[in-house]
Amino acid sequence: MDSSNTNKLKEEDSTYPVWHPYTQMKTAGPPLEILRGEGAWLMAKDGRRILDLISSWWVNLHGHAHPDIASRIADQAAKLEQVIFAGFTHSPAIELARALCEILPGKPEKIFYSENGSTAVEVGLKMAFQYWYNIGKPRKKILAFRSAYHGDTFGAMSVSSRSVFTQPFFQQLFEVVFLPDPTEEQLELSINLIDEASEDIAAFIYEPLVMGAAGMIAYSPAYLSALMQRVQSHQGLLIADEVMTGFGRLGTMFASEQMPIHPDMICLSKGLTGGFLPMGVTSARKKVYEAFHQDDRMKTFFHGHSYTANPLACTAALASLDCFKKENTLSRILQIELRHQAFVASLKAYDCVVSKRVKGSLLAITLTDGITREAQYLSDLGPVAYKWFMSRGLLLRPLGNVIYLLPPYCIKSSELDIAYEHIQEFLEILEKGDLEIFSVDPVFG
Ligand SMILES: Cc1ncc(COP(=O)(O)O)c(C=O)c1O
Structure with missing residues (x-):
């Protein structure tokens, strides 16, 4: 690269040579340098205070x-x-595994550690395929929801939506039986697809009750349990991806607690360490573990990461679980939920609002950008809304035309009020069609 190009890059990004995730480096503005965090706030080098609402x-x-x-x-x-x-x-690894086995729905037998949400999913998928291999009845098919998001590694991408995130890799992804999204309530079609795959179903992977990256799409436990039961009737394994929903986000410690049937494996990450250190976990119930617990060395689970069960990450996770008890966190989450509900109820009817939902600490609003009424990650509204809120000191990173709050549980009532007031103001502006605020200068890609 010649020196003029290098200088141009340096101008574009003050942190050159860092390449940022999910960021179109050419069009994104310079990232904001954060020096410190405290409570729900991030303190930037330029003196700004940002309320971290996601x-x-x-x-x-x-x-x-x-x-x-x-x-x-x-x-x-x-x-x-x-x-x-x-x-x-x-x-720390033993104590954490013990603590998780006690609180996870379905009382799993074992905890397998990895490094992030995508690897927790990879481990779940590999365990499922190898479970069938080890018991001598290999099965090929994974079921997943059409708009699912399970991570960015190849297995996780394969079981995720064929979308803008995965498009360049379509040829490299393995085939999956995609079920209609649960919000479509196409139970009969879904059951037929499950029955067609029947004896070949290795596992069904799902984000229980809310599909996060798809646009914080909430759906009914009854619908999910009908699908889970049908998969179980063909002996297929159930993998709950609780990477986003785990650790209280949806009101209960795990979303799977709200279901009458419990999964065979649960994938965890994100909140696992209280947000301090990267770590993933995949839990396995007895039936799964027993297929690996054999004299034959070929039945070993040949998977591991250099930092598996990092003691610092395990300690952070244990400390976070202690916070749940000491700070009465689940009741804090309930207070957040009640505040969200009151806010949503107080909102007048806006034409620009397609739907609103509250579940635990999550509040999500789907907006129309005039082009679509469905959740669309590439809607221009996303970068515009992001920039608008950031300029007012609020970190809301919309999923396209879906704006949402998923705040740290320490957030104060007065801080939630700041968020609600700004959301209301944004809706007013959008409703009036005051589009001059919408400069096409996205802050992120
Ligand atoms: C449901 C779900 N699964 C898996 C992942 C991937 O986690 P990570 O980004 O830690 O790889 C995510 C990330 O957003 C997620 O929401």
Whole structure:
């Protein structure tokens, strides 16, 4: 690259040479440098304070730089920062696995650690395929919802929507039986698809009750349990992807608690460590584990990551679980839910609002941009709304034309009020069609 091009790049991005995720680097403005976080707030280098209303990509639970979690990590770092997890173990990993097995729906037998949400899903898919291989009845098919999002690695992309996220890789993705989205309520068609795949169903993977990246789409437990039951009638395994919904987001510790049937595997990440450190978990019930627990070495689960069960991450997760008890977090979430409901009820009818939903700490509003009434990630409204809220000190990162709040649970009533007032103001502007505010200068790609 010649020096003029290099200089141009440096102008575009003050953090050159960093390449940011989900960002069209050419059109995105320079990223905001954050120095510190406290509670629901992020403090930027330029002096601005930003209210983090999306828990920094759905990871933070109890507030930024929570002192209890930070000090527990520091203590652990001074004792043991990392050790190979094959042939070795440590007490944070054992304690955390024990704690998770106690609280996870369906009382799983084992906890398998990995490094993020996508790898938690990869592990779930690999375990499912190998379960069938190990018991000598190989099965090929995975079922998933058509607009699902399960992560960015190849297995996770395969079971995710064929969308803008996955388009360049269509040829490389494995085939999946896609069921109509649960909001379409096409039970008969879905049941037929399940029955067609019948003896070949390795597993059904789903985001229970809310499909996150698809646009915070909420759907009914009764519908999901009908599908789960049908999959079970063909002995297919059930994998709940609770990477987003886990740790209280939807009002209960895990969304699967709201279901009458429990999954065979549960994928966790994001809030697992309170948002402090990257870690993934895939739980397995006895039936799954037993297929691997054999004398034959070929039946080993040959999967592992260098940082599997990192002691600092396990300690952060244990500290976060302690916060749930000490800070009465589930009742805080209920208070947030009640505030969201009151806000939604107080909103007048706007033509620009297609639908609104509240579930636990989640509040989501689907807007129309004049072109679509469906959730569309590439709607121009997304970058415009993002920029509008950011210029007022609020971090809301819409999923296209869906704006939502998924705040840290420490958020105060007065801070929620700030968010609600601004959302209302934004809806008024949108309703009036005051489009001059919508400059085509997206902050993100
Ligand atoms: C439901 C779900 N599964 C998996 C993932 C992937 O997690 P990660 O970004 O940690 O790889 C996400 C991320 O948003 C998610 O929402």
